Amino acid sequence: ANEFAILGIESSCDDTAAAVVTSTGRILSNVIRNQHKVHAKYGGIVPILAAEQHTMNMPYVISEALEQANLAVPDLAAIAVTRGPGMPGSLGVCLNAAKTLAAVFKKPLIGVHHMEAHALVARINTDNNIQFPFLSFLLSGGHTMLLVAHSVNRYSCLGTTLDDSIGEVFDKVSRQIDIPSIKDQLDSYSFYSKSQYQNHSAGEALELLASFGDERKYSLPLPMNKSDTSSSLNYSFSGLKSAAFRLISSISESESESESDLAKLFKSKADVAASFQYTATKHLISKLVKSLFYTRSQLGIFPKSIVVSGGVASNKYINGKLREFAHSNKMEYFSPPIHLCTDNGVMIAWAGVERFKLGLTDPYSITFKQRWPL
Ligand code: KG4
Ligand code: ZN
Numbered sequence: 001a002n003e004f005a006i007l008g009i010e011s012s013c014d015d016t017a018a019a020v021v022t023s024t025g026r027i028l029s030n031v032i033r034n035q036h037k038v039h040a041k042y043g044g045i046v047p048i049l050a051a052e053q054h055t056m057n058m059p060y061v062i063s064e065a066l067e068q069a070n071l072a073v074p075d076l077a078a079i080a081v082t083r084g085p086g087m088p089g090s091l092g093v094c095l096n097a098a099k100t101l102a103a104v105f106k107k108p109l110i111g112v113h114h115m116e117a118h119a120l121v122a123r124i125n126t127d128n129n130i131q132f133p134f135l136s137f138l139l140s141g142g143h144t145m146l147l148v149a150h151s152v153n154r155y156s157c158l159g160t161t162l163d164d165s166i167g168e169v170f171d172k173v174s175r176q177i178d179i180p181s182i183k184d185q186l187d188s189y190s191f192y193s194k195s196q197y198q199n200h201s202a203g204e205a206l207e208l209l210a211s212f213g214d215e216r217k218y219s220l221p222l223p224m225n226k227s228d229t230s231s232s233l234n235y236s237f238s239g240l241k242s243a244a245f246r247l248i249s250s251i252s253e254s255e256s257e258s259e260s261d262l263a264k265l266f267k268s269k270a271d272v273a274a275s276f277q278y279t280a281t282k283h284l285i286s287k288l289v290k291s292l293f294y295t296r297s298q299l300g301i302f303p304k305s306i307v308v309s310g311g312v313a314s315n316k317y318i319n320g321k322l323r324e325f326a327h328s329n330k331m332e333y334f335s336p337p338i339h340l341c342t343d344n345g346v347m348i349a350w351a352g353v354e355r356f357k358l359g360l361t362d363p364y365s366i367t368f369k370q371r372w373p374l
Contacts, residue, residue: 008349012086051089080352140310213274
Protein backbone atom coordinates (compact mmCIF):
# COMPACT_ATOMS: atom_id res chain seq x y z
CA ALA A 1 0.00 0.00 0.00
CA ASN A 2 2.94 2.27 0.65
CA GLU A 3 4.58 1.43 -2.62
CA PHE A 4 5.19 4.52 -4.73
CA ALA A 5 6.43 5.06 -8.28
CA ILE A 6 9.07 7.40 -9.69
CA LEU A 7 9.73 8.36 -13.30
CA GLY A 8 13.41 8.56 -14.24
CA ILE A 9 14.61 10.50 -17.28
CA GLU A 10 18.10 10.35 -18.79
CA SER A 11 19.77 12.01 -21.80
CA SER A 12 23.31 12.82 -20.66
CA CYS A 13 25.06 11.07 -23.53
CA ASP A 14 23.71 9.30 -26.61
CA ASP A 15 20.72 7.41 -25.23
CA THR A 16 17.32 8.95 -24.63
CA ALA A 17 15.77 6.95 -21.81
CA ALA A 18 12.83 6.99 -19.42
CA ALA A 19 11.58 4.40 -16.95
CA VAL A 20 9.13 3.99 -14.11
CA VAL A 21 10.33 2.13 -11.02
CA THR A 22 8.58 1.55 -7.72
CA SER A 23 9.93 1.99 -4.21
CA THR A 24 10.24 -1.80 -3.86
CA GLY A 25 12.33 -2.03 -7.04
CA ARG A 26 9.66 -3.19 -9.46
CA ILE A 27 10.47 -1.99 -12.96
CA LEU A 28 7.15 -0.93 -14.51
CA SER A 29 8.68 0.29 -17.76
CA ASN A 30 12.07 0.83 -19.35
CA VAL A 31 12.23 2.70 -22.66
CA ILE A 32 15.44 3.56 -24.51
CA ARG A 33 16.12 5.09 -27.90
CA ASN A 34 19.68 5.09 -29.12
CA GLN A 35 21.14 7.25 -31.87
CA HIS A 36 24.16 5.18 -32.91
CA LYS A 37 23.29 5.48 -36.60
CA VAL A 38 23.36 9.27 -36.52
CA HIS A 39 26.90 9.39 -35.11
CA ALA A 40 28.38 6.30 -36.77
CA LYS A 41 29.78 8.09 -39.81
CA TYR A 42 31.61 10.65 -37.64
CA GLY A 43 33.45 8.06 -35.52
CA GLY A 44 32.28 9.64 -32.27
CA ILE A 45 29.37 11.43 -30.68
CA VAL A 46 28.63 14.84 -32.23
CA PRO A 47 27.19 16.97 -29.37
CA ILE A 48 24.86 19.12 -31.46
CA LEU A 49 23.39 16.09 -33.24
CA ALA A 50 22.99 14.30 -29.91
CA ALA A 51 21.01 17.22 -28.50
CA GLU A 52 18.88 17.32 -31.62
CA GLN A 53 18.07 13.59 -31.40
CA HIS A 54 17.21 13.88 -27.70
CA THR A 55 14.90 16.80 -28.50
CA MET A 56 13.17 14.71 -31.14
CA ASN A 57 12.85 11.52 -29.11
CA MET A 58 12.21 12.72 -25.56
CA PRO A 59 8.43 13.32 -25.72
CA TYR A 60 7.81 9.84 -27.16
CA VAL A 61 10.20 8.10 -24.79
CA ILE A 62 8.55 9.67 -21.74
CA SER A 63 4.98 9.08 -22.89
CA GLU A 64 5.80 5.48 -23.80
CA ALA A 65 7.37 4.88 -20.38
CA LEU A 66 4.21 6.13 -18.67
CA GLU A 67 1.94 4.17 -21.01
CA GLN A 68 3.81 0.92 -20.46
CA ALA A 69 3.67 1.48 -16.71
CA ASN A 70 -0.03 2.21 -17.05
CA LEU A 71 0.41 5.39 -15.02
CA ALA A 72 -0.12 9.10 -15.56
CA VAL A 73 2.01 11.91 -14.14
CA PRO A 74 -0.42 12.57 -11.22
CA ASP A 75 0.14 8.94 -10.07
CA LEU A 76 3.86 9.48 -9.60
CA ALA A 77 5.49 10.26 -6.26
CA ALA A 78 8.28 12.25 -7.90
CA ILE A 79 10.29 12.81 -11.07
CA ALA A 80 14.00 11.99 -11.15
CA VAL A 81 16.38 13.24 -13.81
CA THR A 82 20.05 13.14 -14.70
CA ARG A 83 21.54 16.50 -13.78
CA GLY A 84 25.12 15.71 -14.83
CA PRO A 85 27.85 15.08 -15.65
CA GLY A 86 27.45 15.02 -19.42
CA MET A 87 27.08 17.14 -22.52
CA PRO A 88 25.28 20.44 -21.78
CA GLY A 89 23.00 20.34 -24.83
CA SER A 90 21.94 16.80 -24.04
CA LEU A 91 21.48 17.37 -20.32
CA GLY A 92 19.30 20.38 -21.03
CA VAL A 93 16.78 18.16 -22.79
CA CYS A 94 16.12 15.72 -19.93
CA LEU A 95 16.35 18.42 -17.31
CA ASN A 96 13.81 20.70 -18.95
CA ALA A 97 11.41 17.85 -19.61
CA ALA A 98 11.58 16.71 -15.99
CA LYS A 99 11.40 20.18 -14.49
CA THR A 100 8.41 21.18 -16.59
CA LEU A 101 6.47 17.99 -15.82
CA ALA A 102 7.30 18.33 -12.13
CA ALA A 103 6.32 22.01 -11.93
CA VAL A 104 3.09 21.62 -13.89
CA PHE A 105 1.93 18.64 -11.81
CA LYS A 106 3.45 19.95 -8.54
CA LYS A 107 5.61 16.85 -8.11
CA PRO A 108 8.91 16.73 -6.22
CA LEU A 109 11.96 16.92 -8.51
CA ILE A 110 15.11 14.87 -7.89
CA GLY A 111 18.34 15.78 -9.69
CA VAL A 112 20.57 12.72 -9.95
CA HIS A 113 24.31 12.35 -10.50
CA HIS A 114 24.75 9.97 -13.44
CA MET A 115 27.55 8.03 -11.69
CA GLU A 116 25.57 7.75 -8.46
CA ALA A 117 22.79 6.15 -10.50
CA HIS A 118 25.22 3.65 -12.05
CA ALA A 119 26.43 2.73 -8.56
CA LEU A 120 23.03 2.54 -6.84
CA VAL A 121 21.14 0.56 -9.46
CA ALA A 122 22.76 -2.65 -8.22
CA ARG A 123 20.67 -2.27 -5.06
CA ILE A 124 17.41 -2.39 -6.98
CA ASN A 125 17.24 -6.15 -6.62
CA THR A 126 16.52 -6.35 -2.93
CA ASP A 127 17.31 -10.10 -2.90
CA ASN A 128 20.96 -9.15 -3.32
CA ASN A 129 20.69 -6.85 -0.37
CA ILE A 130 23.86 -4.99 -1.24
CA GLN A 131 24.79 -3.05 1.86
CA PHE A 132 26.86 0.10 2.24
CA PRO A 133 29.74 0.56 2.13
CA PHE A 134 30.57 -1.12 -1.16
CA LEU A 135 33.02 -0.63 -4.00
CA SER A 136 31.49 0.33 -7.33
CA PHE A 137 33.58 -0.30 -10.41
CA LEU A 138 32.22 1.27 -13.56
CA LEU A 139 33.76 -0.09 -16.76
CA SER A 140 32.27 1.26 -19.96
CA GLY A 141 32.91 3.13 -23.18
CA GLY A 142 32.59 6.41 -21.30
CA HIS A 143 34.02 5.67 -17.89
CA THR A 144 36.63 3.71 -16.00
CA MET A 145 35.99 4.63 -12.41
CA LEU A 146 36.30 3.02 -9.02
CA LEU A 147 34.44 4.55 -6.13
CA VAL A 148 33.44 3.79 -2.58
CA ALA A 149 29.73 4.14 -1.99
CA HIS A 150 29.51 5.10 1.71
CA SER A 151 25.78 5.76 1.65
CA VAL A 152 23.20 7.40 -0.61
CA ASN A 153 24.61 10.82 -1.55
CA ARG A 154 28.11 10.04 -0.19
CA TYR A 155 30.81 8.64 -2.44
CA SER A 156 34.58 8.83 -2.73
CA CYS A 157 36.17 8.47 -6.12
CA LEU A 158 39.29 6.35 -5.66
CA GLY A 159 40.55 6.24 -9.21
CA THR A 160 39.61 7.07 -12.75
CA THR A 161 41.26 6.87 -16.15
CA LEU A 162 43.74 9.58 -17.07
CA ASP A 163 43.22 9.00 -20.80
CA ASP A 164 41.14 6.40 -22.69
CA SER A 165 38.37 4.41 -21.04
CA ILE A 166 38.67 0.65 -20.94
CA GLY A 167 35.77 0.18 -23.39
CA GLU A 168 37.39 2.60 -25.82
CA VAL A 169 40.70 0.71 -25.89
CA PHE A 170 38.95 -2.62 -26.33
CA ASP A 171 37.15 -1.10 -29.31
CA LYS A 172 40.25 0.51 -30.80
CA VAL A 173 42.52 -2.51 -30.39
CA SER A 174 39.77 -4.72 -31.76
CA ARG A 175 39.46 -2.53 -34.87
CA GLN A 176 43.22 -2.49 -35.34
CA ILE A 177 43.30 -6.29 -35.24
CA ASP A 178 40.74 -6.14 -38.05
CA ILE A 179 38.61 -9.03 -36.87
CA PRO A 180 36.30 -8.89 -39.91
CA SER A 181 39.29 -9.92 -42.06
CA ILE A 182 39.56 -13.21 -40.15
CA LYS A 183 35.84 -13.59 -39.66
CA ASP A 184 35.63 -16.87 -41.59
CA GLN A 185 38.19 -18.57 -39.37
CA LEU A 186 36.71 -17.07 -36.25
CA ASP A 187 33.25 -18.28 -37.23
CA SER A 188 34.50 -21.80 -37.88
CA TYR A 189 36.35 -21.94 -34.55
CA SER A 190 33.66 -20.33 -32.49
CA PHE A 191 30.61 -22.00 -33.94
CA TYR A 192 29.41 -23.10 -30.52
CA SER A 193 30.58 -20.32 -28.27
CA LYS A 194 29.35 -17.42 -30.38
CA SER A 195 25.80 -17.63 -29.17
CA GLN A 196 26.96 -16.61 -25.69
CA TYR A 197 28.08 -13.30 -27.12
CA GLN A 198 25.45 -10.79 -27.99
CA ASN A 199 26.12 -7.07 -27.89
CA HIS A 200 27.95 -7.00 -31.25
CA SER A 201 30.49 -4.44 -30.06
CA ALA A 202 34.09 -4.45 -31.24
CA GLY A 203 35.13 -5.05 -27.62
CA GLU A 204 33.08 -8.20 -27.48
CA ALA A 205 34.57 -9.46 -30.76
CA LEU A 206 38.01 -9.02 -29.19
CA GLU A 207 36.98 -11.09 -26.18
CA LEU A 208 35.75 -13.86 -28.46
CA LEU A 209 38.97 -13.85 -30.48
CA ALA A 210 41.05 -13.80 -27.29
CA SER A 211 39.43 -17.02 -26.16
CA PHE A 212 41.43 -18.79 -28.92
CA GLY A 213 44.74 -17.19 -28.03
CA ASP A 214 47.58 -17.66 -25.58
CA GLU A 215 47.55 -14.76 -23.12
CA ARG A 216 51.22 -15.26 -22.23
CA LYS A 217 52.40 -15.27 -25.83
CA TYR A 218 53.25 -11.57 -25.95
CA SER A 219 54.30 -9.47 -23.03
CA LEU A 220 52.78 -5.97 -23.08
CA PRO A 221 53.76 -3.24 -20.60
CA LEU A 222 51.64 -3.05 -17.44
CA PRO A 223 50.38 0.60 -17.25
CA MET A 224 51.15 2.91 -14.30
CA ASN A 225 53.66 0.48 -12.88
CA LYS A 226 56.85 2.59 -12.85
CA SER A 227 58.12 3.99 -9.58
CA ASP A 228 56.55 7.44 -10.15
CA THR A 229 53.09 6.13 -10.99
CA SER A 230 52.88 2.79 -9.21
CA SER A 231 51.33 4.26 -6.06
CA SER A 232 48.60 6.09 -8.02
CA LEU A 233 45.09 4.65 -7.84
CA ASN A 234 44.28 5.91 -11.33
CA TYR A 235 44.13 4.07 -14.62
CA SER A 236 45.76 4.70 -17.97
CA PHE A 237 45.19 2.73 -21.14
CA SER A 238 46.73 4.76 -23.96
CA GLY A 239 50.26 3.36 -23.54
CA LEU A 240 48.95 -0.19 -23.58
CA LYS A 241 46.89 0.67 -26.64
CA SER A 242 49.96 1.98 -28.52
CA ALA A 243 52.00 -1.08 -27.55
CA ALA A 244 49.20 -3.32 -28.82
CA PHE A 245 49.02 -1.31 -32.07
CA ARG A 246 52.77 -1.79 -32.64
CA LEU A 247 52.46 -5.50 -31.99
CA ILE A 248 49.58 -5.77 -34.44
CA SER A 249 51.44 -4.05 -37.26
CA SER A 250 54.49 -6.26 -36.67
CA ILE A 251 52.49 -9.47 -37.03
CA SER A 252 50.42 -8.17 -39.94
CA GLU A 253 53.56 -7.54 -42.02
CA SER A 254 54.01 -11.25 -42.51
CA GLU A 255 50.53 -11.51 -44.05
CA SER A 256 50.01 -13.60 -47.19
CA GLU A 257 47.27 -15.50 -48.96
CA SER A 258 48.14 -19.17 -48.49
CA GLU A 259 45.92 -21.37 -46.32
CA SER A 260 48.54 -22.18 -43.72
CA ASP A 261 49.56 -18.51 -43.44
CA LEU A 262 45.95 -17.52 -42.86
CA ALA A 263 45.69 -20.05 -40.05
CA LYS A 264 48.92 -18.70 -38.60
CA LEU A 265 47.69 -15.14 -38.86
CA PHE A 266 44.47 -16.07 -37.09
CA LYS A 267 46.47 -17.65 -34.28
CA SER A 268 48.79 -14.63 -33.95
CA LYS A 269 45.86 -12.24 -33.85
CA ALA A 270 44.17 -14.37 -31.22
CA ASP A 271 47.41 -14.32 -29.20
CA VAL A 272 47.58 -10.51 -29.43
CA ALA A 273 43.94 -10.22 -28.36
CA ALA A 274 44.50 -12.55 -25.42
CA SER A 275 47.73 -10.82 -24.36
CA PHE A 276 46.08 -7.41 -24.55
CA GLN A 277 43.07 -8.55 -22.54
CA TYR A 278 45.37 -10.18 -20.00
CA THR A 279 47.38 -6.98 -19.45
CA ALA A 280 44.34 -4.67 -19.40
CA THR A 281 42.72 -6.90 -16.77
CA LYS A 282 45.95 -7.10 -14.79
CA HIS A 283 46.02 -3.29 -14.73
CA LEU A 284 42.44 -3.18 -13.42
CA ILE A 285 43.28 -5.66 -10.67
CA SER A 286 46.62 -4.17 -9.67
CA LYS A 287 45.02 -0.76 -9.01
CA LEU A 288 42.05 -2.43 -7.33
CA VAL A 289 44.46 -4.10 -4.89
CA LYS A 290 45.96 -0.69 -4.07
CA SER A 291 42.55 0.96 -3.81
CA LEU A 292 41.24 -1.65 -1.41
CA PHE A 293 44.37 -1.35 0.71
CA TYR A 294 43.97 2.45 0.75
CA THR A 295 40.27 2.21 1.60
CA ARG A 296 40.89 -0.12 4.50
CA SER A 297 44.08 1.41 5.90
CA GLN A 298 43.62 5.14 5.15
CA LEU A 299 39.86 5.61 5.13
CA GLY A 300 39.24 2.92 7.75
CA ILE A 301 36.41 1.60 5.61
CA PHE A 302 35.82 -2.08 4.93
CA PRO A 303 33.63 -2.52 1.84
CA LYS A 304 31.41 -5.58 2.04
CA SER A 305 31.10 -6.12 -1.66
CA ILE A 306 32.23 -5.06 -5.07
CA VAL A 307 29.74 -4.14 -7.77
CA VAL A 308 30.93 -4.08 -11.37
CA SER A 309 28.87 -2.39 -14.06
CA GLY A 310 29.14 -0.78 -17.50
CA GLY A 311 29.25 -2.39 -20.94
CA VAL A 312 32.64 -4.00 -20.27
CA ALA A 313 31.11 -5.84 -17.29
CA SER A 314 29.71 -8.27 -19.87
CA ASN A 315 33.26 -9.48 -20.56
CA LYS A 316 33.34 -12.96 -19.06
CA TYR A 317 37.12 -13.05 -18.68
CA ILE A 318 37.25 -9.74 -16.79
CA ASN A 319 34.23 -10.71 -14.74
CA GLY A 320 35.87 -13.96 -13.71
CA LYS A 321 39.08 -12.23 -12.62
CA LEU A 322 37.26 -9.55 -10.66
CA ARG A 323 35.06 -12.15 -8.99
CA GLU A 324 38.16 -14.09 -7.94
CA PHE A 325 39.64 -10.91 -6.56
CA ALA A 326 36.51 -10.09 -4.55
CA HIS A 327 36.23 -13.57 -3.10
CA SER A 328 39.90 -13.80 -2.20
CA ASN A 329 39.40 -10.57 -0.25
CA LYS A 330 36.32 -11.89 1.55
CA MET A 331 33.97 -9.58 -0.33
CA GLU A 332 30.82 -10.46 -2.20
CA TYR A 333 30.74 -9.89 -5.94
CA PHE A 334 27.84 -8.51 -7.95
CA SER A 335 27.34 -7.51 -11.52
CA PRO A 336 23.87 -6.19 -12.35
CA PRO A 337 22.11 -7.59 -15.43
CA ILE A 338 23.70 -5.98 -18.46
CA HIS A 339 20.63 -3.98 -19.49
CA LEU A 340 20.88 -2.14 -16.16
CA CYS A 341 24.67 -1.73 -16.51
CA THR A 342 24.59 0.42 -19.61
CA ASP A 343 22.91 3.84 -19.63
CA ASN A 344 19.18 3.56 -18.95
CA GLY A 345 16.25 5.28 -17.26
CA VAL A 346 15.79 2.61 -14.59
CA MET A 347 19.00 3.61 -12.84
CA ILE A 348 17.89 7.25 -12.69
CA ALA A 349 14.43 6.30 -11.38
CA TRP A 350 15.97 3.95 -8.79
CA ALA A 351 18.48 6.57 -7.63
CA GLY A 352 15.42 8.83 -7.37
CA VAL A 353 13.71 6.26 -5.13
CA GLU A 354 16.75 6.01 -2.86
CA ARG A 355 17.10 9.79 -2.61
CA PHE A 356 13.36 10.39 -2.18
CA LYS A 357 13.26 7.96 0.78
CA LEU A 358 15.79 10.25 2.46
CA GLY A 359 13.93 13.43 1.54
CA LEU A 360 16.58 14.53 -0.94
CA THR A 361 14.63 16.62 -3.46
CA ASP A 362 15.59 19.72 -5.46
CA PRO A 363 13.99 23.04 -6.45
CA TYR A 364 12.58 23.48 -9.97
CA SER A 365 15.33 26.00 -10.68
CA ILE A 366 18.26 23.53 -10.74
CA THR A 367 20.54 23.65 -13.78
CA PHE A 368 22.72 21.01 -15.39
CA LYS A 369 26.27 20.30 -14.29
CA GLN A 370 28.54 19.46 -17.18
CA ARG A 371 31.30 18.52 -14.74
CA TRP A 372 30.23 17.34 -11.34
CA PRO A 373 32.68 15.76 -8.93
CA LEU A 374 31.05 13.06 -6.82
O1 KG4 B 1 28.27 1.01 -21.02
P1 KG4 B 1 28.32 0.94 -22.50
O2 KG4 B 1 27.27 0.13 -23.21
O3 KG4 B 1 28.19 2.36 -23.13
C1 KG4 B 1 29.14 3.36 -23.15
O4 KG4 B 1 29.70 3.72 -22.11
O5 KG4 B 1 29.37 3.84 -24.30
O6 KG4 B 1 29.74 0.36 -22.88
C2 KG4 B 1 30.10 0.09 -24.20
C3 KG4 B 1 31.52 -0.38 -24.22
C4 KG4 B 1 32.07 -0.44 -25.63
O7 KG4 B 1 33.32 0.18 -25.65
C5 KG4 B 1 32.18 -1.94 -25.89
O8 KG4 B 1 33.18 -2.27 -26.79
C6 KG4 B 1 32.49 -2.46 -24.52
O9 KG4 B 1 31.64 -1.70 -23.68
N1 KG4 B 1 32.19 -3.89 -24.41
C7 KG4 B 1 33.12 -4.84 -24.18
C8 KG4 B 1 32.45 -6.07 -24.16
N2 KG4 B 1 31.13 -5.84 -24.38
C9 KG4 B 1 30.99 -4.48 -24.53
N3 KG4 B 1 34.44 -4.74 -23.98
C10 KG4 B 1 35.10 -5.87 -23.74
N4 KG4 B 1 34.53 -7.09 -23.72
C11 KG4 B 1 33.21 -7.24 -23.91
N5 KG4 B 1 32.65 -8.45 -23.88
ZN1 ZN C 1 26.86 6.00 -18.08
